Amino acid sequence: DGGITQSPKYLFRKEGQNVTLSCEQNLNHDAMYWYRQDPGQGLRLIYYSQIVNDFQKGDIAEGYSVSREKKESFPLTVTSAQKNPTAFYLCASGTSSTDTQYFGPGTRLTVL
């Protein structure tokens, strides 16, 4: 099946720990995105990548890092520098010819 997968679905971490969220797509999409969603605040863009080995900061990149070594994969690391990391993290992908984005099922991160 074609689609976007994110793992894990739920993630718990202690303060001060880094954690990496996985995002994989087999849709042959060039562009991939990471968003964070908090209650009442909509989706906020963290990082995005339009081609392999290149990525740009979004609106709230501080405390996060990404890599894009393969077209299919765009992992997000939430570092200990992120002040309020508890949120719902959504990965999306899209083609370069349209702006349409398709979302993975998301990862709920809770910092204990």
Place this chain on the structure above:
Amino acid sequence: RKEVEQDPGPFNVPEGATVAFNCTYSNSASQSFFWYRQDCRKEPKLLMSVYSSGNEDGRFTAQLNRASQYISLLIRDSKLSDSATYLCAVNLGGNEKLTFGTGTRLTIIP
């Protein structure tokens, strides 16, 4: 003013009624427009793209008003299963980034 703005609702609408909501955007040069549906604790799912000429998909109609800088979503003959949060998304600046509204929450009442 927010770049993309929606009335958060909630809209509580009886089953079978018609409901419409709007999404305003700040940049007159915006290129692409979309409506997404998001169920509670799930990911957003693309509902429809919004074309300049408007488009219709079954009970759903999307319109673009460039002069007033808003898009709209109309749902006819609403079903209980239409209960969700509806997010609009706009490409404000010609790159591949979308800016999302905070969503309008819709509840269809039996």
